[in-house]
Amino acid sequence: MPIARSPKIAGALALALAVVAGCGSGDAEQAPAAEAQTRVFTADNGDITIPVAPKRVVATGYAVPAMLEADAPLVGISTWQRGIPLMSDEDRKRYEELPKIAGETAAETNYEAVAQADPDLIVIGVPKPVLADIDLKRLEQIAPVVAIGPSVPSMWRELSRKQADAAGSLAAFDAVRxxxxxxxxxxxxxxxxxxxxxxxxxxxxxxxxxxxxxxxxxxxxxxxxxxxxxxxxxxxxxxxxxxxxxxxxxxxxxxxxxxxxxxxxxxxxxxxxxxxxxxxxxxxxxxxxxxxxxxxxxxxxxxxxxxxxxxxxxxxxxxxxxxxxxxxxxxx
Amino acid sequence: MTRPRRGPGALVVGLLVALAVLAGVAVLSIGVGAHAVAPADVVRALLDFDGSSDHLVVRDIRVPRAVLALGAGAALAVAGVLVQVLSRNPLAEPGVLGVTAGAGFAITVGSAVGLASSSLGELLVAVLGAVAATLLVYSVGRGSPLRLVLTGVALSSVLAGVSLGMRLLMPNVFDVYRFWAVGSLAGREQSPNGLPLAVIAVAVVCALLLSRHLDVVALGESTAHGLGANVARVRLAALALITVLAGAATAIAGPILFVGLMVPHLARRLAGASVPWMVAFAAVLGPVLLLVSDIGARVLLPTGEVPVAVVTAFLGGPVLIWAVRRYGAAPL
Incomplete structure (x- = not known):
């Protein structure tokens, strides 16, 4: 009966409201709300809704060196052998320490390793034609995916900035630029x-x-x-x-x-x-x-x-x- | 299946016509290329060399390339005749005895250990691989032609599988192999090809000398024994020549498929059942096919060149279908 149950329900609601109100009162507890903030980002694969401030980023291909330089919060990267001689000692140390979730080519993406990294954003840095080698739908089930790949070589300036922007690391990027x-x-x-x-x-x-x-x-x-x-x-x-x-x-x-x-x-x-x-x-x-x-x-x-x-x-x-x-x- | 023997007069006329065609195609290959050189300058480059860029193109790039096509074409075609007669299989080509796979495997291993970094190293490694593979095939399959072919096919599959595994694990090895694996006559003018070409010339002459004995062996083992032929010795000599010819051609130009399959069929149509005439026609028609394909390779693209093996494969597909339809159900 609704009337007979109402005191219990009212009590439960009051307790829940009190908990929520308590969570909202302190600074530390505001983080989840900030994390939940999103924005729409235009990438090669369309307009993608991504976190404003991603905390766990996975990067592949050309996005790897760009993300390393921008001090993005990386939790997994593809291997990027060709870029190693160009990396600073600090970036190279970080490159070697990070879990590898893919090989040198797009086809070598390890989807289970990506899922295990538990990212909140995946940045794919491969050319558009190579995107077909990646199961984007499978990756999208793990986290939002933005594909920002190279076109004309000199475009690395704009593309790497876009990659850093997606990862919320523009300040560090602009300093190096x-x-x-x-x-x-x-x-x-x-x-x-x-x-x-x-x-x-x-x-x-x-x-x-x-x-x-x-x-x-x-x-x-x-x-x-x-x-x-x-x-x-x-x-x-x-x-x-x-x-x-x-x-x-x-x-x-x-x-x-x-x-x-x-x-x-x-x-x-x-x-x-x-x-x-x-x-x-x-x-x-x-x-x-x-x-x-x-x-x-x-x-x-x-x-x-x-x-x-x-x-x-x-x-x-x-x-x-x-x-x-x-x-x-x-x-x- | 047997073909009627043609009269010597018709064969000589046919061979002279083939030689005339070869001369014409060779002249054309020296005159045609990505850089336009006037016919008068082509002649002057050969007779009155002045060191200009046009003369360098003709003398130092096109002439060595034409000589390479003559050698590789003759080697592959003659090896094709020998392997088809030896195995009594019209679909056999030099690669079925493991020569190409052996050379490819050796290039893969040689690249991994740093032995195939120069043109000379690449050449030596390919020859060694071809010889080693053939020796292995012969030691296992010498009992009968069928066993020889089966052993060659099996070894080729094993070597191809191991090579593939190594290339997948080592990207640098893959880089070397992928350029070697598409046979090409371009870019070889700086390689030391003199010795392999001399070996090919000697081997073609030996093949002509051996062909009379093969003519007897082609009648069947018991008949050959009855006529006093040493079948085992003839087979061993033929196998050695196939290895030398196909190995040298593969070493200097990479794997070029279908020449060793197509040309023997053309030669058989012109020469009838005579093995010596088949070898003679193959030695002329092989270079014709390779030179024509190479001219096509130079002019097909607006910029750059197509590897000649792509052109021979394009031509070879229809011929293979024709050969299967023509000979598929009947023995040679």
């Missing part, structure tokens, strides 16, 4: 009398450089975009835009080497972090056609290290390496 921009500005001033007036060409080693071909990189590519911040211009453009990095780099036959760099006054080429030359670049350097290039005959050929930088802190290493490599230009 400002440091980079100040360094780049200083170098641009140092080379102001030299670089802006030159036509540069770049031989890269990124992606699938098949035998008999070489990679030529233009403005906005991996090997060129950081040096551009120093005032360099890599002239020309691809014959056919292939989307993504193929909008700013191409893989011509070695026969086209003379035509590709006929107007280049300076040629730069990618080397590994230890300074060794990758096989696809070595192939171009060993070609008899290379020795006939005007820039080579003029001795204006320079190796560039750390050309795969995709974060501000790692790009500062690229700036230092480029400064070291291009110094001879100042003495001519």
């Amino acid at each position: 400002d440091e980079y921009q100040a360094k780049a500005k200083k170098l641009a001033e140092k080379y102001a009398a030299v670089l802006p007036g030159l036509k540069l060409g770049h031989v890269g080693a990124y992606g699938e450089v098949a035998k008999g071909n070489f990679q030529r990189e233009f403005n906005g590519s991996w090997g060129t975009n950081v040096v551009q911040d120093m005032g360099a211009t890599y002239y020309g453009e691809v014959k056919v835009k292939g989307g993504g990095s193929k909008d700013v780099s191409e893989y011509p036959s070695i026969e086209e080497l003379p035509a590709a760099f006929a107007d280049a006054e300076v040629i730069t080429y990618s080397v590994k972090p230890d300074g060794s030359v990758p096989p696809p670049v070595q192939y171009a350097l060993d070609s008899p056609l290379w020795k006939e290039l005007p820039a080579v005959k003029a001795g204006k050929v320079f190796p560039l290290r750390y050309t795969e930088a995709a974060t501000y802190r790692s790009a500062m290493r690229t700036l230092d390496a480029a400064d070291e490599a291009l110094t001879p230009l100042l003495n001519r």
Whole structure:
């Protein structure tokens, strides 16, 4: 009977209200309410509702170095071998300590390990075409998923900021970005009398450089975009835009080497972090056609290290390496 | 299935026509490429070399590449004839005896331990792998042609599985292997190919000399014994030649499928039942097929080149279907 039960129900309600009111009275107890706050974030996979201040973030792919640099509250990451030589000691220590929830490729995602990490946000940093290799629906059952992958290589500036924004770590990110921009500005001033007036060409080693071909990189590519911040211009453009990095780099036959760099006054080429030359670049350097290039005959050929930088802190290493490599230009 | 023997006059005329086609295709392959060189400059590059970029393209890139196609094409095609006659199987190609899988496995292991980092290292490792695999196949399957093929297929599967496992575990090994695994004539001009090409030339001559004895063995084991042939010795010599030819071709150009399958069928149509003439036609038609495929590989894409193995595979698919429909239910 409702009337007969009402005193008990009223008592229970009163107790519950008292507990709730008590919880709301102290600062420490306000956290759950703050955590519950959400916002809508626009990512490659649509408009996603994510926590305003995520506490447990899982990151994969290009998001890994960006999240490490932004001091995001990471609880799991994919492996990111190619970025290790570019990491600071602190980031590298943290990278090694964090649980690995995926391998180098998107297809190597360990969904059980992701669930075990118990994230409140998952940031996927892989290119759009590769998203098909990931079971997004399965990940969305664990936590909100935002996919923010690279397109044109030089876009790492905007994308890494977006990744840091999703993880609620913009302040730390912007501090590193400002440091980079100040360094780049200083170098641009140092080379102001030299670089802006030159036509540069770049031989890269990124992606699938098949035998008999070489990679030529233009403005906005991996090997060129950081040096551009120093005032360099890599002239020309691809014959056919292939989307993504193929909008700013191409893989011509070695026969086209003379035509590709006929107007280049300076040629730069990618080397590994230890300074060794990758096989696809070595192939171009060993070609008899290379020795006939005007820039080579003029001795204006320079190796560039750390050309795969995709974060501000790692790009500062690229700036230092480029400064070291291009110094001879100042003495001519 | 037996084919009628053709008269010597028709065979000689047929071979001369094939040689004329080969000469024409070889000239075309020196004249066509990603970089346009005027026909007069092509001739001057061969007769009056002046060191210009155009002349370097012709002399140092296209000519070595054409020579490579001549050697690899002849080796694969002749090895294909020998393996089909030896195994009495029209669908056999050099790879069924484990040569390609052995070379691939050796490249995988060699990459893992750092032995395949240079062109010379890659070449030596591939040859060693091919020889070791064939010796193993022969030691197990020497009892009969069928057992030989079954052993080769089984060993190929095992080696392919182990190689795949290693490549999955070691991304750096995968990087080396994936470029080797798609056979290509491009980018090989800097490799020391002189010795393998000389070995191929000697092996083709030996195959021509052996083919008369194979002609007898092809009549059947008992008939061959009755005619005084040493079947075991002929088989061993044929197997050694298959290993040398296919191993050398695979080492200098990577795995190129279908040449060793397609060309023997074409040669059989032209030569009738004569093994010596089949070998002679294969030695000419193999290079024709590879040169034509290589010219296609150079001009198919607006930028860069397609590996020649992709073109031969594209051509080989329909031929394989034809061969299965033609010979599937009948013995050779």
